[in-house]
Amino acid sequence: MKTLKLVLCALALSAGSLLHAAPGNSPEISDSFKKEIQDLLKNIEIEIEEEVVANLVVSFNEDNEMQVLYVGTEHTLAGKLIKKHLNNKKIKTVLDSSVKKYKLPIRLKP
Template sequence: MKTLKLVLFALAFSAGSLVHATPGNSPETSDSFKKEIQNLLKNIELDIEEEVVANLVVSFNEKNEMQVLYVGTEHIPAGKLIKKHLNHKKIKTVLDPSIKKYKLPIRLKP
């Protein structure tokens, strides 16, 4: 009985991991979307000594404006500046409306 429970738990865990690991956006929209984000952050004025890595999670409203949900970084001033520069910005890239959240990494170099 314990073995059966263990096998069922392992199956459920692996199925949950597979669902979580599926890509959130299609490759053809992701390149243009990444370039647009890169252009929005091109002129960001931040005095940093080393590369800052941030994980960005955004969603979009009906006007195709970005709503920054989360900026995960250890460099707090950079996170606030990223959110300030991206929040409520309109993008031109047409994205899949069935995808509610987009996740992408951001690297700011000195």
């Protein structure tokens, strides 16, 4: 019985820490911000045979420069290139300063 309680306690702690580490729901992202991301990724040089989907989590510093926190994709090369093309890039769109992280999907087509 003690073992069962210990296992349940460990499971509850790990599930809680996973939920805490996951990025929260991102607010609505403006079309101008999406367009800027598209423009930054327009000239990415990568040869892919099928569409690559990546989940991007970014934050912004005081100078409105994008800090890429996470690129979730199964295609590691695409993830590295997305981070390289977006990290520390300044954007013109004014975003809500109270929001700490923005989450958006990225699709690269062949």
